[in-house]
Amino acid sequence: MTAVTAGKGLRDHVQALEFWQTLIDLVKYRSTADEPDPPLHATAEVIAGLFRSVGLSSADVITISHEGKTSAPLVYADQRSDTKGAPTVLLYAHYDVQPADETKWTVTKPFVPKEVTANGDTRLYGRGAADDKSGVVLHLGALKALRDTWSKLPINVKLVVEGEEESSSVLDSYVDAHPEDPRFQADLIIVADTGNLAVGQPALTSTLRGIVAVDVTVKTLAAEVHSGMYGGPAPDAFMTLVRLLSTLHDANGDVAVAGLTRFEHDWAPVREEQYRKDAGVEPGVGLVGTGTIAQRLFGRPSVNVVGLRGAPSMDRPANVLTPEVTARISVRLAPNQDPDAALKALREHIETHAPEAVVRQVVPVSLGQGFAAYQGPHHAAVETALKTAYKTDAVAQSGQGGSIPLVSALHAANPSSDIVLWGCEEPLANIHGNDESVSRSELEHMTLAEALLLDALAAPAR
Ligand SMILES: [Zn+2]
Structure with missing residues (x-):
């Protein structure tokens, strides 16, 4: 036949x-x-x-x-x-x-x-x-x-x-x-x-893409203190965390963690208009990073904060400095990146970019190839x-x-x-x-x- x-x-x-x-x-x-x-x-x-x-x-x-x-x-x-x-x-x-x-x-x-x-x-x-x-x-x-x-x-x-x-x-x-x-x-x-x-x-x-997610805990103060009495020289944990998080991207919005790799492939193009519609990106809001949408979506790492614990709350008095906060950082990885290598790179980035002594722990919560x-x-x-x-x-x-x-x-x-x-x-x-x-x-x-x-x-x- x-x-x-x-x-x-x-x-x-x-x-x-x-x-x-x-x-x-x-x-x-x-x-x-x-x-x-x-x-x-x-x-x-x-x-x-x-x-x-x-x-x-x-x-x-x-x-x-x-x-x-x-x-x-x-x-x-x-x-x-x-x-x-x-x-x-x-x-x-x-x-x-x-x-x-x-x-x-x-x-x-x-x-x-x-x-x-x-x-x-x-x-x-x-x-x-x-x-x-x-x-x-x-x-x-x-x-x-x-x-x-x-x-x-x-x-x-x-x-x-x-x-x-x-x-x-x-x-x-x-x-x-x-x-x-x-x-x-x-x-x-x-x-x-x-x-x-x-x-x-x-x-x-x-x-x-693969994935690495970690919980990063930042501690700057022994306990909550009054912002009027101590605010200024004493760092609050949330602002310290935000400064650390901001180092994960460069000025263009590309991931700035040394050691996180990119992968090139001939994916069919993804139209920006369609992508914005599917993702529900609000009109006028700029997209993050450089390269084609397909490159960014399928081949490059992305970093997002997907959870917070201990963040300042609107239910607390307005004059309280936060002593300790934990952020869950989710990193999508290039398809061929080893998640253990990515975790090591992420840890090193956090340790070198955080102000001295503030990072208490970096705990991996998920790793996927x-x-x-x-x-x-x-x-x-x-x-x-x-x-x-x-x-x-x-x-x-x-x-x-x-x-x-x-x-x-x-x-x-x-x-x-x-x-x-x-x-x-x-x-x-x-x-x-x-x-x-x-x-x-x-x-x-x-x-x-x-x-x-x-x-x-x-x-x-x-
Ligand atoms: Zn299915």
């Missing part, structure tokens, strides 16, 4: 998209951790059954335990091919969803799925329709299309459908601590939990699959300003494997927001792309 006829056969199978109704049904499950009694187990059981129905007879609901914590129910499968030396793919998605404020939804209620057809495309509205029940359905559709064309399973397929991606995930810390666990090892890992830059325009998410896609042996096949599915020559490279801890952990566990980040979460999907939705055409194209990629992976083994 040539690649073209394989592609055509798969296209026909995927166009039927028999799992659209499955997606509608899955959206009805209120699988969000903030529900009083979320139906996580029921959702996981249904999904395991669906994967068994497409040939993953090993699909089962399990939990992962780590450091005294047990994960939410997780769907896991490890389906072995009879073919010797067959490559292994690991498919990832999550069935838990973000909480939703019903009062702010306009098209439908969050767990009452509703289809709306306009401009030649149908969108399904509902919480999790895109993030990330579409990822679950995408894997299902790809496997089903292949099962209909393959006589036997030519690749090993591992499946992870997690139930706590949106809250704190035991899986992340487990894989991070146990990179040797064979359950999470594969030659190719497909994380179906991102999306294109626009409907119909394929993109690969090729970078994620970023990710720069390893352009490994399957990279060309990944791009070809997208181009064939979308009938286009171009695949844009996009980045994410935030981290996906599991991706970093999987990357550490599989340092020479390709990790593909894709999915149906394009901007109109408005994931985490109100009126979340997914495009049927995106789901169809992405399902086909994944089927084509798996078929290409299987080709040498057939």
Whole structure:
């Protein structure tokens, strides 16, 4: 069978998209951790059954335990091919969803799925329709299309459908601590939990930034004192902290911490106007730093204060000098920066730029490795699959300003494997927001792309 006829056969199978109704049904499950009694187990059981129905007879609901914590129910499968030396793919998605404020939804209620057809495309509205029940359905559709064309399973397929991606995930810390666990090892890992830059325009998410957050405590006085009696020579802790914080940026707003690195990549441009709109930057407020928006958002460090403890309060008398204050500083890192090296750089900066003796402690509160896609042996096949599915020559490279801890952990566990980040979460999907939705055409194209990629992976083994 040539690649073209394989592609055509798969296209026909995927166009039927028999799992659209499955997606509608899955959206009805209120699988969000903030529900009083979320139906996580029921959702996981249904999904395991669906994967068994497409040939993953090993699909089962399990939990992962780590450091005294047990994960939410997780769907896991490890389906072995009879073919010797067959490559292994690991498919990832999550069935838990973000909480939703019903009062702010306009098209439908969050767990009452509703289809709306306009401009030649149908969108399904509902919480999790895109993030990330579409990822679950995408894997299902790809496997089903292949099962209909393959006589036997030519690749090993591992499946992870997690139930706590949106809250704190035991899986992340487990894989991070146990990179040797064979359950999470594969030659190719497909994380179906991102999306294109626009409907119909394929993109690969090729970078994620890392993170370091620290709590810095500044102490200048033994106790609160009266500003009239002592203010002047005696420094208050808050003003001292502010002066220290101001050294973290230079005059242009670029991060001024020596040792924090930058990463260059050919990301698709991010339009300033769109970025301002998405971020809700008030009219007339200037943006921080230099370089393109994509460079600043995806490749360079950013520094923000995300918490304060002991700051002066309006509820206290107006004549009090603050003796001690703690700030939580969050630093997003270049995708390839080592978080330990970044922490060291941040500590050194704080120690050299603070006035003598004021810094009492610098306590790390979170460290996360970023990710720069390893352009490994399957990279060309990944791009070809997208181009064939979308009938286009171009695949844009996009980045994410935030981290996906599991991706970093999987990357550490599989340092020479390709990790593909894709999915149906394009901007109109408005994931985490109100009126979340997914495009049927995106789901169809992405399902086909994944089927084509798996078929290409299987080709040498057939
Ligand atoms: Zn997600």
